[in-house]
Every structure is written in structure tokens, then in C-alpha cells.
Amino acid sequence: xxGFDKVVTSYSEAMAGLEDGMTVIAGGFGLCGxxxxxxxxxxxxxxxxxxxxxxxxxxxxxxxxxxxxxxxISKMVASYVGENALFEQQLLNGxxxxxxxxxxxLAEKMRAGGAxxxxxxxxxxxxxxxxxxxxxxxxxxxxxxxxxxxxxxxxIVKAWKADRYGNCIYRHTAMxxxxxxxxxxxxxxLEVEKIVEPGELEPSQIHTPGIYIDRVIKGExxxxxxxxxxxxxxx
Amino acid sequence: xxGFDKVVTSYSEAMAGLEDGMTVIAGGFGLCGxxxxxxxxxxxxxxxxxxxxxxxxxxxxxxxxxxxxxxxISKMVASYVGENALFEQQLLNGxxxxxxxxxxxLAEKMRAGGAxxxxxxxxxxxxxxxxxxxxxxxxxxxxxxxxxxxxxxxxIVKAWKADRYGNCIYRHTAMxxxxxxxxxxxxxxLEVEKIVEPGELEPSQIHTPGIYIDRVIKGExxxxxxxxxxxxxxx
Amino acid sequence: MALSREQIAKRVAMELQDGYYVNLGIGIPTLVANYVPxxxxxxxxxxxGLLGMGPYPSADQVDADMINAGKETVTAAxxxxxxxxxxxxxxxxxxxxxxxxxxxxxxxxxxxxASWMIPKKLVKGMGGAMDLVAGAKNIICTMTxxxxxxxxxxxxxxxxxxTGVGCINKVITDLALLExxxxxxxxxxxxxxxxxxxxxxxxxxxxxxxxxxxxxxFS
Amino acid sequence: MALSREQIAKRVAMELQDGYYVNLGIGIPTLVANYVPxxxxxxxxxxxGLLGMGPYPSADQVDADMINAGKETVTAAxxxxxxxxxxxxxxxxxxxxxxxxxxxxxxxxxxxxASWMIPKKLVKGMGGAMDLVAGAKNIICTMTxxxxxxxxxxxxxxxxxxTGVGCINKVITDLALLExxxxxxxxxxxxxxxxxxxxxxxxxxxxxxxxxxxxxxFS
Numbered sequence: 001x002x003g004f005d006k007v008v009t010s011y012s013e014a015m016a017g018l019e020d021g022m023t024v025i026a027g028g029f030g031l032c033g034x035x036x037x038x039x040x041x042x043x044x045x046x047x048x049x050x051x052x053x054x055x056x057x058x059x060x061x062x063x064x065x066x067x068x069x070x071x072x073i074s075k076m077v078a079s080y081v082g083e084n085a086l087f088e089q090q091l092l093n094g095x096x097x098x099x100x101x102x103x104x105x106l107a108e109k110m111r112a113g114g115a116x117x118x119x120x121x122x123x124x125x126x127x128x129x130x131x132x133x134x135x136x137x138x139x140x141x142x143x144x145x146x147x148x149x150x151x152x153x154x155x156i157v158k159a160w161k162a163d164r165y166g167n168c169i170y171r172h173t174a175m176x177x178x179x180x181x182x183x184x185x186x187x188x189x190l191e192v193e194k195i196v197e198p199g200e201l202e203p204s205q206i207h208t209p210g211i212y213i214d215r216v217i218k219g220e221x222x223x224x225x226x227x228x229x230x231x232x233x234x235x
Numbered sequence: 236x237x238g239f240d241k242v243v244t245s246y247s248e249a250m251a252g253l254e255d256g257m258t259v260i261a262g263g264f265g266l267c268g269x270x271x272x273x274x275x276x277x278x279x280x281x282x283x284x285x286x287x288x289x290x291x292x293x294x295x296x297x298x299x300x301x302x303x304x305x306x307x308i309s310k311m312v313a314s315y316v317g318e319n320a321l322f323e324q325q326l327l328n329g330x331x332x333x334x335x336x337x338x339x340x341l342a343e344k345m346r347a348g349g350a351x352x353x354x355x356x357x358x359x360x361x362x363x364x365x366x367x368x369x370x371x372x373x374x375x376x377x378x379x380x381x382x383x384x385x386x387x388x389x390x391i392v393k394a395w396k397a398d399r400y401g402n403c404i405y406r407h408t409a410m411x412x413x414x415x416x417x418x419x420x421x422x423x424x425l426e427v428e429k430i431v432e433p434g435e436l437e438p439s440q441i442h443t444p445g446i447y448i449d450r451v452i453k454g455e456x457x458x459x460x461x462x463x464x465x466x467x468x469x470x
Numbered sequence: 471m472a473l474s475r476e477q478i479a480k481r482v483a484m485e486l487q488d489g490y491y492v493n494l495g496i497g498i499p500t501l502v503a504n505y506v507p508x509x510x511x512x513x514x515x516x517x518x519g520l521l522g523m524g525p526y527p528s529a530d531q532v533d534a535d536m537i538n539a540g541k542e543t544v545t546a547a548x549x550x551x552x553x554x555x556x557x558x559x560x561x562x563x564x565x566x567x568x569x570x571x572x573x574x575x576x577x578x579x580x581x582x583x584a585s586w587m588i589p590k591k592l593v594k595g596m597g598g599a600m601d602l603v604a605g606a607k608n609i610i611c612t613m614t615x616x617x618x619x620x621x622x623x624x625x626x627x628x629x630x631x632x633t634g635v636g637c638i639n640k641v642i643t644d645l646a647l648l649e650x651x652x653x654x655x656x657x658x659x660x661x662x663x664x665x666x667x668x669x670x671x672x673x674x675x676x677x678x679x680x681x682x683x684x685x686x687x688f689s
Numbered sequence: 690m691a692l693s694r695e696q697i698a699k700r701v702a703m704e705l706q707d708g709y710y711v712n713l714g715i716g717i718p719t720l721v722a723n724y725v726p727x728x729x730x731x732x733x734x735x736x737x738g739l740l741g742m743g744p745y746p747s748a749d750q751v752d753a754d755m756i757n758a759g760k761e762t763v764t765a766a767x768x769x770x771x772x773x774x775x776x777x778x779x780x781x782x783x784x785x786x787x788x789x790x791x792x793x794x795x796x797x798x799x800x801x802x803a804s805w806m807i808p809k810k811l812v813k814g815m816g817g818a819m820d821l822v823a824g825a826k827n828i829i830c831t832m833t834x835x836x837x838x839x840x841x842x843x844x845x846x847x848x849x850x851x852t853g854v855g856c857i858n859k860v861i862t863d864l865a866l867l868e869x870x871x872x873x874x875x876x877x878x879x880x881x882x883x884x885x886x887x888x889x890x891x892x893x894x895x896x897x898x899x900x901x902x903x904x905x906x907f908s
Contacts, residue, residue, distance in 0.1 A: 003730035082594025104559025104601030116782030127635035174535040198768025209770035223534035238511035317813025339778025339820030351563030362854035409754040433549030444551035458753035
């Protein structure tokens with residue numbers, strides 16, 4: 001790598017430096033817009049005792065779910081985790097700690113983490129179990145919770161197209177948590193479908209500017225669909 | 236207006252409901268990306284005692300500066316206001332109150348206001364006059380200021396192209412404060428160079444989704460330049 | 471007779487207004503999209519990051535990169551916008567969504583809602599529900615009036631852990647339409663053929679019945 | 690001899706590293722862009738919302754919609770990105786900018802900086818300076834060592850209202866390059882022909898001089 005060319009050609013380079021006990025923030029919503037190859041690399045590396053921050057934890061055998069197979073995740077921060085039996089089992093066995101976080105608060109925690117905002121107030125969760133142990137403060141007549149931001153040692157992100165500088169765009173709703181995750185990693189690794197040359201992406205249409213991205217790798221994606229719903233079946 | 240068609244055809248419709256004493260949040264950076272016609276309409280309407288929140292206050296005779304001519308602004312919240320003599324004069328006379336706010340904090344206050352976050356912590360301004368009267372709190376070993384968010388009765392915003400639903404895109408650096416301003420108005424009025432039909436803008440390339448926009452008007456723009464700098468002069 | 475799921479959805483749909491941005495939860499709320507009254511346009515917000523959710527795709531339109539918050543493949547309507555989940559919840563938390571419709575286990579007379587957690591059962595998570603109930607200006611809760619044991623789900627005080635506090639304005643059940651205000655359920659409409667007495671019997675929380683309670687109509 | 694503005698900029702430019710994202714303030718810092726060493730690429734961030742600021746446009750390229758934070762017409766470099774001011778300051782506040790170069794009225798031995806407000810003079814505002822000094826990992830302050838009355842601007846304690854606290858790592862003046870750490874200015878380099886004694890005389894704050902202090906070189 002020289003200058004701003006952040007493209008790496010192997011997954012081991014892409015995830016170099018990931019160590020046991022680190023925090024990994026992952027983009028994606030369900031199985032949509034997940035960095036499939038980077039997750040596979042973490043499984044291959046066998047890194048353990050990870051704290052993973054992601055809206056969901058994949059399904060059995062796909063997405064972040066594969067990191068459960070060898071018990072690589074010790075703590076999961078997520079808004080909804082109900083899609084895999086292995087998760088359930090490890091949770092009940094006490095092998096896995098879970099911090100359930102409201103989806104919007106989770107998105108904002110990642111954004112705030114990347115934006116140098118250590119904490120913010122939100123009405124979400126006031127009066128619920130989410131408020132346990134958190135400061136509640138009345139501002140202009142309404143109660144709000146103080147929520148700390150999240151940063152990670154690594155962020156793993158999936159985009160559609162990126163240039164060599166890491167400027168990237170996401171495709172449709174595969175955007176989801178990826179832009180915030182991208183900002184919140186000490187090292188942010190971007191896995192993309194296509195690498196283009198700098199200048200090919202219109203500057204004002206870039207979703208995530210390259211300043212947030214440390215490494216870019218071209219991946220191949222299965223893009224498994226969680227729930228195929230079509231007109232024929234439903235209307 | 237029916238359904239989601241937010242296009243209005245007169246400036247008086249565009250700014251209907253603006254009353255003396257209200258708070259107006261305006262997009263723009265210097266004279267770049269300012270809603271010229273909406274500002275002119277406020278001058279025409281003669282609405283007084285306004286609190287205006289904007290990064291700058293235009294120049295003498297252009298941009299928000301024209302609202303100083305008839306003393307329509309009683310308070311200005313801005314990060315930098317040094318470009319007009321009239322401003323200086325009204326400030327020294329005590330006719331105008333100014334709340335200087337760091338540029339990044341101002342941008343974030345607007346975003347937070349639109350996003351239902353009543354306050355956030357930032358390191359910006361700690362130990363400076365900006366911290367006077369604000370809570371300072373140590374989080375993870377560093378001091379931060381608690382900054383309340385900003386919302387306005389009206390937001391006036393300038394974009395390049397919008398569809399009838401108010402989905403819009405900005406052109407180059409004329410984006411600046413406009414996306415945040417758009418979210419922070421009880422009523423948000425968008426002045427644009429071109430109106431297109433819904434579906435013409437690529438969904439994932441829209442900068443501001445129409446949900447934030449109440450009225451859209453097509454304007455004509457002078458686009459005055461504050462400092463023309465060219466290669467010939469400088470290199 | 472108690473309303474079917476479809477009838478509940480149909481009654482909810484009558485609350486829609488032209489130009490509303492609406493978030494529909496999973497279950498009965500999703501069905502509301504099928505009953506938008508003629509002459510009215512609404513735009514559906516899906517909290518993963520889509521404003522202007524269209525119908526399900528045809529088999530050859532299915533795209534793994536185009537899903538809704540229920541993780542179902544969908545299409546984008548004309549004039550849709552797609553954005554990050556942070557932007558999506560900025561909309562929700564900031565009160566820009568006109569109406570949210572969601573299901574619940576319990577609702578109480580103070581507008582509290584419990585919808586995500588049953589102690590000693592495995593908790594899958596709250597997803598976006600807590601943000602939706604905290605942020606929406608206007609929330610309709612759809613549910614059966616009583617559980618399968620005949621116990622009321624409209625309570626004096628929710629017994630389950632809450633999703634949100636004092637946030638529910640309106641409840642549409644299989645038996646009735648009720649408004650929540652001033653610490654009580656106000657019975658506004660009853661399902662066709664359902665007696666006020668039955669509703670009284672199946673409402674554990676404080677219920678206000680004033681005058682004749684009309685039967686629901688669906689158009 | 691004291692350095693010219695251009696020479697200060699040239700010395701600052703030697704601090705650049707390949708692949709740095711850099712924010713340059715108004716005045717001397719702006720000139721740094723003209724002296725980026727050969728073989729090194731940097732990308733300039735402009736806080737209104739531009740990453741990858743290019744040179745000034747030719748007369749026929751001038752575009753009112755393409756300006757920098759100094760409100761000057763500029764161009765976008767190849768591979769530039771344009772975004773909102775909130776995003777721009779998310780980058781800055783979040784510590785993603787590798788180096789910030791800015792001017793100051795005063796700097797003190799604890800790394801405090803005063804650069805925006807002179808009491809009893811009209812205050813135009815801090816613009817983005819407070820965010821930049823609070824957010825940058827690495828800040829170089831450029832200034833003349835003393836004011837026109839010969840009074841030091843490198844102080845024990847800033848006398849003017851602050852822009853930021855404990856944030857300046859390095860000062861490059863017309864006389865010297867100094868590092869600030871452990872509550873003192875550490876003299877690392879002197880301008881060619883400027884004596885250590887002159888620097889001592891013109892530094893009011895605590896100054897550490899260890900061993901021979903080399904003269905600056907510019908390449």
C-alpha cells in the first residue's frame with residue numbers, strides 16, 4: 001500500500017492485527033449487506049473471545065452465525081438475535097453474553113462513536129429494562145437515557161463499489177448499518193463487489209468517504225436471502 | 236397539495252405561517268447553497284424578531300444579510316459572522332444578540348434536533364468561553380461539554396434537484412449545512428433549481444428523504460460568489 | 471363477533487390520512503398495507519433504511535439487497551428513498567413518521583406497552599420497537615383483546631417488562647377501538663356484534679364508556 | 690534570519706506523511722499545500738464538506754457551488770468526496786483527520802491555544818477551529834514567535850480566551866520548531882541563522898533546550 005491505495009489482495013492481510021479479546025463492529029441487517037468474506041476469515045483465523053457489535057448475529061451456518069460454531073464470540077451487542085439455534089443454546093449455557101440494545105440506539109451509538117461523541121441522550125428505552133443502570137435525565141420536560149457510544153478495534157463493512165481510496169457506495173438496503181460501522185473501527189476493513197478507480201464515483205454521491213476506510217478487498221458474495229417473499233406467494 | 240406532492244408555486248405559500256418571534260434554521264455556508272428566494276420572501280414579509288440559526292449571516296446586501304437591513308433578526312446563532320458591516324453595527328448597538336457556536340457543534344446540534352436527540356457530549360469548547368454555563372463531564376478520562384440540540388419553527392433549505400415528494404440532492408459543496416437544517420424545522424421549506432418527477436432520483440442517492448420536507452418551490456438563483464479564487468491569480 | 475386479523479387491519483387502515491408516512495410492524499400491522507383506502511396515498515417506512523416500501527417482488531425481481539425490516543424481500547415504490555439505519559432512526563426518533571402501527575403483549579391505561587420480553591422465556595430482542603414507540607407522534611397498537619386463556623391484555627398496569635412508557639394513543643383489538651387518555655381506556659367503537667358488556671368483561675384496566683358505543687364500519 | 694511565511698509552510702510540509710488526510714487552516718497553513726514533498730500524497734479536508742480539495746479552478750471552471758472552508762472557489766481532486774458539514778465534523782471530532790495545521794494568537798506550555806477572540810475587539814466567531822483542535826490527533830500550530838511589539842506568543846499560560854485546552858503538540862514559528870510536552874516547549878530546531886539565545890529571549894513559557902539544536906533544513 002502506498003499513499004491512499006488501500007486495496008489488499010488477501011483476506012489474511014485484510015484482517016491482520018485482529019486478536020483474541022478484541023471488539024468487532026459489523027455492518028449488515030440480517031443477512032443483507034454483510035461482509036461475508038471477512039466473517040469467513042475471522043472463522044478461519046480462529047480469533048476467540050470476541051465482542052461483536054452488530055444488529056443481528058446471522059443464522060445457523062451463515063453470516064456471523066458461523067463464528068458461534070467454534071465459540072469465537074464471547075459477547076454480542078445486538079438488537080435482535082433470534083434467528084439461530086446455536087446462539088440460543090450458547091446463551092442458555094452461559095457461554096455467550098448478550099447486551100440487547102434498541103436498534104436505533106445501536107445505530108446512533110456506532111455513529112456517535114465514529115463522530116467523537118462519547119454519549120448522547122435518547123428517549124428510547126426510558127422506563128424499560130434497557131434503562132437499568134443508566135442515567136435518566138429530564139430535559140425540557142421529558143425523560144431521556146444517557147447512552148454511551150461504541151467504538152471497535154475493528155469494523156468490518158460491506159459495500160457495493162469502492163475506489164482504491166476506500167470511497168464507497170452501498171447497494172439498495174444493503175446500506176443499513178454499514179455506514180456507521182465504517183466510522184467506528186480503529187481499523188475499518190471494507191469488502192466490496194467491485195473496485196473502481198478514484199474519480200469514477202461522483203464525489204457528492206459517495207456514501208462513505210475513504211477517510212474512514214483502512215483496507216479494501218474485493219470479495220465474492222453468496223448473498224443468501226433470509227425470507228424470500230414474492231407477489232405470487234403473498235398477493 | 237394532495238398526497239405527497241409538496242410543490243408550491245408562490246413564495247408567500249412557501250413561507251406561510253412564519254410569524255414574528257419564530258426561530259428559523261437556514262442552510263448554507265457563506266453564500267454557497269443558500270435559499271435565496273426564501274430569504275428574499277422573509278424580507279418581503281417583514282417578519283420581525285427572528286432567531287436565525289445558520290453557520291453565517293451572509294454579507295451586506297446578500298444572503299441573510301438582507302434581513303439585517305430592516306432589523307428583522309433579533310438573535311443570531313452562528314459560528315462565524317464577520318462578513319458584514321451592518322451585522323457589526325447592530326451587534327455593537329445591542330440591537331442584535333449573537334450566540335457564537337463552534338461550527339461542528341452547530342452542525343451536530345441541528346442534526347440532533349432533527350433526530351430526536353435532545354443533547355449530546357462533545358470535547359469541542361471545553362475550557363473555552365463556549366463552556367460557560369454548560370455542564371462539563373468527564374467520560375472515560377476526558378472532559379466533554381453537554382450541548383443541547385436545536386430545532387426551529389421553520390427550516391429554509393436549498394437543494395439542486397428535488398422530486399415532488401421533497402426527496403432531494405445537493406450540488407457539490409452547496410450541500411454543507413442544508414441536510415441537517417432540513418431535518419430540524421417543524422416546517423421545512425426547500426428551494427431548488429430543478430423539480431423532477433418521483434422516480435427520477437435514484438433512491439439510494441437521495442441526500443435528504445422527502446419525509447423531512449413540507450414544501451418545495453422552484454427558485455432562480457444568482458449564486459453570488461464570496462471569494463473568486465482562480466489558478467491564474469494564485470499560482 | 472370478534473374481528474379477524476384482516477378486519478383489524480382494515481379498521482386500522484381507516485385511520486390513515488393522505489400523505490402519511492407510516493411504519494407498520496410485523497404481524498397484523500403488515501396487513502394494513504393491503505387496505506389503504508381509495509384516494510389516499512401513504513408511504514411506508516421500513517426501519518432498516520427504506521422510505522417508500524413497495525409490494526413484494528415478482529420471482530425474477532427478487533434482490534437480496536432489497537429487504538424490509540422483517541428481512542423479507544420487497545421492492546421500492548416510485549419516489550422511494552434508501553438510507554442508513556442511523557438516518558432511518560433519526561426519522562423515527564425525531565418524530566417525522568406520522569403513524570406507527572405495532573402489536574403488543576399488553577397495553578395499560580397509562581399508555582404503557584409491553585411487547586418484547588416474557589421473563590423466563592428466551593428473549594430475542596426489541597429490534598426497533600423501543601425506538602418506534604418512543605419516537606412516533608401517533609401510535610396505534612393492534613392486538614387481541616384477551617389472551618387464549620381469556621385474560622385481558624388491556625390492563626391497569628402492564629405486568630411484563632415495558633417497551634415504552636406513556637406512548638400508546640389508540641388500541642384496535644378484535645373487539646373494540648379504544649383511545650387511551652387521562653389514565654383510562656375510552657371505548658369509542660365496538661366490533662360488529664360484540665356487546666359493550668363483553669368488552670367491559672375483557673378489559674381489566676379502567677374503561678370509560680360514554681353514551682352509545684357505535685359499531686365499527688369498514689369504509 | 691526569521692523564516693518567511695513560505696518557509697514556515699515549507700517546514701510544516703516536511704511533517705506530512707504519505708496517505709495523510711490533512712486539514713489546513715486559513716493563512717500560512719493554506720500555503721502548506723504548495724510544498725507537499727515529492728513522492729508523497731496527501732488529501733486535504735475542508736470543513737464545509739470536502740475531502741480531496743484540489744487547486745483553484747481556472748477562470749472558466751469557477752463554480753459557486755464548489756468552495757472551501759475559506760469560502761474560496763476550489764476544485765475537487767480525483768477521488769474526492771463531498772458530504773454535509775455534520776459528516777465533515779464527524780470526521781474531525783472523531784479523530785479521523787491525521788493532521789491539522791492552524792494559526793494562533795498564543796500557545797502555552799500546556800498545549801493550550803488562543804486563536805479566535807481578543808477581548809474588547811469585535812469577535813467574528815470561532816468557525817471550525819474549536820472542533821479542529823478538540824478533534825485532531827495531531828496538530829501543528831504556525832505563528833510568528835513574537836508579536837510586532839516583540840512580545841512572546843509562546844507563553845506560560847495563554848492570556849486570551851482559549852480555543853482549546855492541552856491540544857497543541859507542535860509549534861512551527863518563524864524562529865523555531867518546538868514540541869510541547871510535559872508542561873514545556875522543547876526546542877527541536879531553529880531557523881537558519883537564528884540563535885538559541887534569541888529563541889530563549891522570545892519564549893516566555895518554559896523552554897527546554899537540550900544539547901545542540903540543529904538548524905532547520907527544508908528538504
